[in-house]
Amino acid sequence: MxxxxxxxxxxxxxxxxxxxxxxxxxxxxxxxxxxxxxxxxxxxxxxxxxxxxxxxxxxxxxxxxxxxxxxxxxxxxxxxxxxxxxxxxxxxxxxxxxxxxxxxxxxxxxxxxxxxxxxxxxxxxxxxxxxxxxxxxxxxxxxxxxxxxxxQVLSVVLGQAKATEADGSASYIGGYNHEAAFSMIIVSFIFVMGLIERNTIRFRVSLFTLAVFLLVLVNYRTAILTILPIAAVFYFTLVEQRLKPSQKAPILTVVTTLFIMVFFALSLSMQERFADVGLMLSNLDLIVKAPMYFSDAEQDIMSARVYIWSQYINAFLNADMVQQFF
Incomplete structure (x- = not known):
């Protein structure tokens, strides 16, 4: 269907x-x-x-x-x-x-x-x-x-989700093949929306906010982390443009505080999805560890990214000079 x-x-x-x-x-x-x-x-x-x-x-x-x-x-x-x-x-x-x-x-x-x-x-x-x-x-x-x-909106309405993680989380990607590639489509959409100036199109802020929400539903950590600074700049600029010079300092302080609170709220609500980030940062030696010594649990860290990085680094270190150079 x-x-x-x-x-x-x-x-x-x-x-x-x-x-x-x-x-x-x-x-x-x-x-x-x-x-x-x-x-x-x-x-x-x-x-x-x-x-x-x-x-x-x-x-x-x-x-x-x-x-x-x-x-x-x-x-x-x-x-x-x-x-x-x-x-x-x-x-x-x-x-x-x-x-x-x-x-x-x-x-x-x-x-x-x-x-x-x-x-x-x-x-x-x-x-x-x-x-x-x-x-x-x-x-x-x-x-x-x-x-x-x-x-993607229809996949949310119709419950057409793709199970992607061992923790039971799901990705709404509109029937596309993989959340990694689809997330870049939504990131591009957000980026294009952000490049359009005020009063150029109707409902610009609403569309931008919808796109950010849709990206969260894609449930792909790399893309979510990528868009955070873009979203912060967009909303910060949106508020700043509407203020008189005398109002900027106090109101922007309040807005910045709200941004931080929202960030921590999102972090808590998605802490299981981002738990691997902290695990990787506390075990940076895994990146230079030879892939043959990875345990099954270590291979799964950050959706196998650390394991893949170790394969690249190990192959580079064991290559001859010509291959290392190019």
Whole structure:
């Protein structure tokens, strides 16, 4: 049943995207909106789009390759020669050389396509902001988030949750594959909302607050920790802009106190989910411990992140100089 709901929401969101890009919308923003919407649409049907289809590539991967290729053709070459992009080209070169040295060609192509995907979207948004301004660009970009946000709300209403943790907690991710990737969609939505200035769209504060609440329901610790400073700055600025100079000191002191109280309230209500953070901080030696010596309980700390980090570090320490350098 929920798959049918996904399809219906996808069709409705596509109509909204079409109406947006055929209005007062430059071609670079239209490209970014369509590319992001397509990614979210394909990811929603992961049982079909994730398995390998052609030459080891999935439908999702082929879509990313197509978007990256189209972006390279659409965006003027001058954008790719900007000096601020030079650090990314250093990274691209390091990835390519590293893949060749370690003979991991398919994996290298996969990573380079992802970074190229990022590069063309960044270039498209850069050109759109120069053409139509920040507020107009990000206001229209919000339409690309319609499908995942609506699906998450529906998953809460219909009780469509994914059990993710041994402690019995659940994640509401709108029928998407994994809470890690879905949490980044909601983080991006929050970030875009935060970049839109006051009085640009109606219910801006309400939508931002809803998005933060939805992120908590995703139940992914890394994303929640990531968004805390962004949310704090958003609400602090919101209050500060409405005050007269003489009112700022006392009222902002009260607001800061409230922020701290809310933070501690959230910490207490989710202390079981964040217990691993304290456990890791009190056992930092685990990070440099050889993975073969991890017990079953230690492997589960922070959803196996510490165990995975130890594998990376151990592999690095035992590699030759050429592999360590690249």
């Amino acid at each position: 929920f798959e049918a709901i996904k399809l219906l929401v996808g069709v409705v969101s596509l109509i909204m995207v079409y109406r947006t890009i055929t209005g007062n919308c430059n071609k670079y923003l239209a490209f970014a909106i369509c590319a992001i919407w397509l990614r979210y649409f394909l990811s929603a049907f992961h049982t079909i789009t994730y398995p390998p289809l052609v030459a080891g590539f999935s439908i999702n991967a082929l879509g990313s390759i197509g978007v990256a290729g189209l972006g390279l053709l659409l965006i003027p070459t001058a954008v790719f020669t900007l000096k601020k992009l030079f650090p990314f080209y250093i990274l691209f070169t390091a990835i390519a050389v590293s893949g060749f040295v370690n003979m991991q060609i398919p994996g290298t192509i996969n990573v380079l396509v992802k970074w190229c995907y990022f590069l063309v979207l960044a270039g498209a948004l850069f050109l759109s902001i120069r053409s139509q301004g920040q507020n107009e660009t990000f206001k229209k970009l919000l339409v690309a988030f319609t499908m995942p946000v609506v699906l």
